[in-house]
Amino acid sequence: MTISSQRVACATLLGANAEGLVNLLCRIPPPTGEMDGPAACIEYVASRLGLTAGELSCGFGFNMLLPELPDVLALLGIGDIQSLYRVRDTCLTEDVYQALSLESVLAIHAHAAAHPIVADVLQPLLERRLPALEARIERTVHAPTIERYRNELRALYRLGLMPLERFEARLSRPHDGFRALVNEVLLAAETRLVPVGVLLYRDDILPREKQQLIRRGLLPAGLLQQRVESADIAPAERELLLRELRLMQPD
Incomplete structure (x- = not known):
């Protein structure tokens, strides 16, 4: 059984302060048996919080305060923070929305x-x-x-x-x-990762992808006209852009 009827969210662990993390872990009873390494400790604590091991390792592992909180590591049963990071990294890189839900990701x-x-x-x-x-x-x-x-x-x-x-x-x-x-x-x-005008002139952008940009209103008619008049434009792209230009013109 978990320590609370309300499941702890991964997001809660990510943004928790030192007091919040300690208070959360102090409510967990110690395990009755010997824990066989960091992974087993993480699994135990996660089960008591209603989390998966992936959610716990990522929630704690991406909390920026953790390196400065040895007491929290001790309560987790982990003496070496790198052990937690290894579990975190393995889960994030290998899991496909099982141990880490989309919400947690x-x-x-x-x-x-x-x-x-x-x-x-x-x-x-x-x-x-x-x-x-x-x-x-x-x-x-x-x-x-x-x-x-x-x-x-x-x-x-x-x-x-x-x-x-x-x-x-x-x-x-x-x-x-x-x-x-x-x-x-x-x-x-x-x-705005790439300027839309740059995308318009790139040959590795497919005509249908440029059409999407036009249909979203991201490419003005003037810029399309300049591209149509370019000497190096492929015939198929020119024809597509001309069709889009005609659609943009008022009746």
Whole structure:
């Protein structure tokens, strides 16, 4: 049984102060048996709080105060903070919305967006997490997982956690269905990661992606006209842009 009828949220742990963390852990009775290492300690405390081990390790592990709180580590049954970080990192990079719900994942991302120190820790983990998610989706084509992935990617863009370098790397992948699945070019434009005028002139942006930008009102007619008149524009793109220009003109 948990110590409270109300489940503790991962977001609560992320933003808790020292007093809040200590008070929460002090209410947990000690285990009756010997704990076999940090992972077992984390599992025990998590079960008493109504959390998964992933939610607990990430909730505590991304709390910026934890390195300065040895008492909290002792209450967790962990003497070495790196042991907690290893559990946290493994969970975040390998879990596919099981030990970490989408709600918890989005809470972690929002917390990182508000705290640059946390964002610096999160970014290399995302380099491993996103390919793991995509590999699972390719194997299973599981609709709920796809929808959670889309929500997570959109959050990364909107929270400013998608660096330009990662966007460019994702854009360079050949025949990448994930780019279309999330509408990444549109997200990059809407979040101003890349100037929309730059996207219009890039040859690696598909005509249908440029059409999305137009339909969202992100590309004015004057800019489209300049692109249509470019000497290096592909015929298919010119025809599409001309059609869109005609639709933009009043009757």
